[in-house]
Amino acid sequence: MFMEDIRHFAEAIAKEAGGILLSGFRAHDTQISYKSATDIVTNIDKESEEFLVAEVAKKFPRHDIIAEEGGERNSKSDLVWYIDPLDATNNFAHGIPFFCVSLGVFSRRLQKVVVGVVYDPVHNELFSAHHKGGAYLNGVPIHVSKIEHLIGSLLATGFPVNRSSECKDNLEEFSKLAPVSMGIRRIGSAALDLCYTACGRFDGYWEPELKPWDMAAGAVIVEEAGGTVTRYNGGLFVPEYPEIVATNGRIHEEVVRYIANS
Numbered sequence: 001m002f003m004e005d006i007r008h009f010a011e012a013i014a015k016e017a018g019g020i021l022l023s024g025f026r027a028h029d030t031q032i033s034y035k036s037a038t039d040i041v042t043n044i045d046k047e048s049e050e051f052l053v054a055e056v057a058k059k060f061p062r063h064d065i066i067a068e069e070g071g072e073r074n075s076k077s078d079l080v081w082y083i084d085p086l087d088a089t090n091n092f093a094h095g096i097p098f099f100c101v102s103l104g105v106f107s108r109r110l111q112k113v114v115v116g117v118v119y120d121p122v123h124n125e126l127f128s129a130h131h132k133g134g135a136y137l138n139g140v141p142i143h144v145s146k147i148e149h150l151i152g153s154l155l156a157t158g159f160p161v162n163r164s165s166e167c168k169d170n171l172e173e174f175s176k177l178a179p180v181s182m183g184i185r186r187i188g189s190a191a192l193d194l195c196y197t198a199c200g201r202f203d204g205y206w207e208p209e210l211k212p213w214d215m216a217a218g219a220v221i222v223e224e225a226g227g228t229v230t231r232y233n234g235g236l237f238v239p240e241y242p243e244i245v246a247t248n249g250r251i252h253e254e255v256v257r258y259i260a261n262s
């Protein structure tokens, strides 16, 4: 099956899962439980994941699946689906209308994310891309911004939910970049931060301590929109390595210079 067909399938199931998210958004019977003191999950995360994992397994019985809430199938196949059934659970559980479904398909052979789909059901925005096929928002091609310098750039970032001392807290990077950029936003969804960078709303984004399901889809969407995606040191991005810097390409070196040694 071609990447484009996988993308269209992913778009269809992401939209259906978006309907599941909307059914629980600001609903009185949505149940919250705690994975740790600062990390929550809802029954809607689980319902969305169950649906997505079942659909992918039915359509592609040979593909591997790694999903945030535990859905997993690992046969070392070439293609692996990274599934975030609800990115930004914290926003969702607080009634803040910025969250999404994120589906990324990674090729172990190519060491590249080859399909990415992110769906924000509140704003009905479907971001998608496949390797060498361009990036789209609701079917219309999207491109990164043309801002040339960091000082005129609107950036985005996020802060890890894990408070343990082994985890980076991102405070040093934040305090270095705040004075040398136009501003920094923290909307609470890594997948949407990446998609907003892909369509030029943000000029760049970085975040440490992320999981592959947070980044995989958004990474290929940024690349296909003409942007650059790397690790903090400018090295090759792979979803299993827990950090990302994604920009319009023009400001990439400047951003990397500030965060590489933090």
Ligand code: IPD
Binding pocket: 084, 086, 087, 088, 089, 090, 158, 159, 160, 161, 187, 188, 189, 190, 191, 207, 209, 210, 214
């Ligand atoms: C979180 C969001 C957030 C990021 C956190 C992630 P979740 O995902 O992407 O923006 O800062 O690190 O864990 O847990 O809501 O799917």
Ligand code: CA
Binding pocket: 084, 086, 087, 088, 190, 213, 214
């Ligand atoms: Ca996530």
Ligand code: CA
Binding pocket: 045, 068, 084, 085, 086, 087, 088, 089
């Ligand atoms: Ca999630």
